[in-house]
Amino acid sequence: MRSVTRPLTRRGLLTGTLGSAALLAAGGxxxxxxxxxxxxxxxxxxxEDLSGTEKTLAFSNWPQYMDVDEDxxxxxxxxxxxxxxxxxxxxxxxxxxxxxEFFGKVQNQLAACQATGRDIVVxxxxxxxxxxxxxxxxxLDRAKLPNVEANLLPSLRNRxxxxxxxxxxxWQSGLAGLAFNGNVAKEIRTVDELLxxxxxxxxxxxxSEMRDTMGLLLMSNGHNPADFTSSxxxxxxxxxxxAVDSGQIRRFTGNDYAPDLAKGDIAACIxxxxxxxxxxxxxxxxxxxxxxxxxxxxxxNMLVPNRASHKANAEELINYYYDPAVAAQLAAYVxxxxxxxxxxxxxxxxxxxxxxxxxxxxxxxxxxxxxxFMALDExxxxxxxxxxxxxxxx
Numbered sequence: 001m002r003s004v005t006r007p008l009t010r011r012g013l014l015t016g017t018l019g020s021a022a023l024l025a026a027g028g029x030x031x032x033x034x035x036x037x038x039x040x041x042x043x044x045x046x047x048e049d050l051s052g053t054e055k056t057l058a059f060s061n062w063p064q065y066m067d068v069d070e071d072x073x074x075x076x077x078x079x080x081x082x083x084x085x086x087x088x089x090x091x092x093x094x095x096x097x098x099x100x101e102f103f104g105k106v107q108n109q110l111a112a113c114q115a116t117g118r119d120i121v122v123x124x125x126x127x128x129x130x131x132x133x134x135x136x137x138x139x140l141d142r143a144k145l146p147n148v149e150a151n152l153l154p155s156l157r158n159r160x161x162x163x164x165x166x167x168x169x170x171w172q173s174g175l176a177g178l179a180f181n182g183n184v185a186k187e188i189r190t191v192d193e194l195l196x197x198x199x200x201x202x203x204x205x206x207x208s209e210m211r212d213t214m215g216l217l218l219m220s221n222g223h224n225p226a227d228f229t230s231s232x233x234x235x236x237x238x239x240x241x242x243a244v245d246s247g248q249i250r251r252f253t254g255n256d257y258a259p260d261l262a263k264g265d266i267a268a269c270i271x272x273x274x275x276x277x278x279x280x281x282x283x284x285x286x287x288x289x290x291x292x293x294x295x296x297x298x299x300x301n302m303l304v305p306n307r308a309s310h311k312a313n314a315e316e317l318i319n320y321y322y323d324p325a326v327a328a329q330l331a332a333y334v335x336x337x338x339x340x341x342x343x344x345x346x347x348x349x350x351x352x353x354x355x356x357x358x359x360x361x362x363x364x365x366x367x368x369x370x371x372x373f374m375a376l377d378e379x380x381x382x383x384x385x386x387x388x389x390x391x392x393x394x
Contacts, residue, residue, distance in 0.1 A: 038110075038111040039134055040110070040135035042139065047306055047309065048309060049309060049310065051309075051311065051312035051313040054310060055088045055313065056088065056089050056090075056091070056313070057119050057120070057317060058091045058093070058118045058119045058310070059093070059317070060093050060094075060102075060121045061121075061171075062094065063094040063097065064094075064334075065122070065300075065334060066079060067329055067334070068333065076092065077329060078321070078329045078330050086320070088313050088317070090317070099127040103130075103131075106121075109307075110306055110307075113307060116307070118308060119305075119311070119314045120302050120303070120308075120314045121302075121303050121305060122171050122300050122303075123301060123303060124301070125161070125300075125301065125372065126381075128162070128168040128301045128303055129160075129162075129375040129376070130381075132162060132167050132168065133161075133375075133377070133378075136306050137167045137303045137306065138167075138305065138306060138308060139166050140304065140318070142164075142165075142166060144312065144316070145169070145315060145319045145322070146319065147320075147323055148169055148318065148319060150341075151324060151327075151340045151341045151343075152170070153170075153173075153339050153341055153367070155368075156173065156299060156372075159372050160226060160374055160375040161375035167303065168301035168302070169318050170300070170301055170302075170339040171299070171302050171321075171339075172300055172330075172331075172334055173299040173336060174298055175272070175296065175298075175359065175362075175370065176207065176209075176212035176216065176272055176298065177271070177291055178191070178194055178268065178270060178271070178288070178289040178290075179268065179275075179276045179287065179288050179289065180268040180287060181261055181266075181283075182285035182287060183264055183285045184203075184264040185268055187289070188268050188289060190292050191217060191291050192220055194268055194269075195242075195248055195249070196248065201247060201248050202250055203250065203267035204248055204249050204250060204267070205249065205250055205251055205252065205269040206240070206269065206392075207252065207271070208252040208253060208392060210385055210388040211225075211296070211298070212296050212298070212373075214233065214236055214237065214384070215296040216270060216291060216293075216294075216295075217236035217237075217240055218232060218236045220239070220293045221239065222293070225372075225374060226371050226373065230383075233384060233387075234387075237387055237388065237391055240391055240392075244393075250266065252392040252393075253269075257269045258271070258275045258276075258278075258279060262283065274335060274359075276359070277360070278335065288359055290366055290369060294369040294371055295366070295369055295370050296370070296372075297337075297367075297372050298372070323340075324341070324342030324345065325343075327340035327343040327346070328340075328343040328346035328347040328349075328350055329346075329350070331360055332347060332350045344361040347361070
């Protein structure tokens with residue numbers, strides 16, 4: 001099996017993203033959301049597609065989010081396969097290091113209906129929702145995405161911010177749930193155990209990402225994080241506050257919980273599946289747990305921004321990555337949830353152990369318990385983030 005040891009995980013790179021997003025919201029300075037004239041419409045910001053005459057594509061993605069040849073790091077096998085098959089030359093740039101930082105790079109152009117020089121960008125659910133809300137994303141032609149139509153996981157369809165899957169197509173996904181180190185703690189099955197069990201007091205961390213932590217607490221109260229009320233949010237937040245005030249929760253983290261969990265400095269936490277997969281390769285006592293009440297599902301999504309001039313070329317690449325064989329090739333490297341049905345059977349040919357990993361290929365029972373956090377408007381985003389930051393003391 002390919003080594004998965006890397007200097008920084010993909011989700012680790014989101015740590016700065018999520019923290020900065022929360023701080024921006026708490027400070028009431030959500031960049032671009034309230035800027036007069038920032039909103040665009042399909043009719044008012046028309047993009048010209050030059051794909052018929054220009055066989056090029058500019059693709060912006062996160063670092064370490066594309067398969068790389070083990071013997072030659074300049075080669076990206078799946079992407080090279082697309083270039084060979086399609087004749088479309090791809091400029092691939094790893095320049096998305098933080099959702100808000102990237103938003104800052106492109107907001108002036110997109111607010112003014114100007115080209116960013118990028119045909120595909122990969123952004124996390126909440127930022128994809130913001131871009132869609134601002135009218136900064138081109139609608140895709142589903143007729144050109146037959147593989148997406150056939151193979152997108154049911155759990156990733158009908159999302160609140162893109163119900164018809166015409167604006168944001170998942171690149172990879174992951175879960176936020178519970179994790180524990182069996183060397184220092186007994187198994188946990190519920191969020192309430194994490195927040196109240198005496199033997200875990202002071203040995204627990206939770207995520208500083210509001211959507212993941214609060215999504216799990218909403219579910220632990222029997223509410224749906226994809227559709228909740230302000231009072232339901234407040235009830236869940238009060239539960240979190242009690243755990244903070246009692247000393248049950250040591251601190252709130254990005255993915256810097258991972259080394260502490262590996263060493264046993266913390267016993268249990270709210271964490272991300274991709275991190276725990278990698279820790280589990282080194283120590284099988286470190287386990288990811290889908291809480292009995294449910295688990296949060298997040299995605300990073302491919303979007304075609306306004307004024308991108310190669311939409312049809314982008315659609316061809318998106319459709320290519322929804323070929324199960326290609327999706328398996330990518331998943332074997334990145335180790336996050338593969339959003340493509342049929343890829344698991346293809347992974348059997350590459351690495352049977354990875355094919356059997358439920359954190360890369362969740363079974364129906366796990367996915368049935370997964371929820372995507374509700375899309376928020378600007379006012380909701382600011383209000384909920386502010387309340388959350390007050391409780392976690394950021």
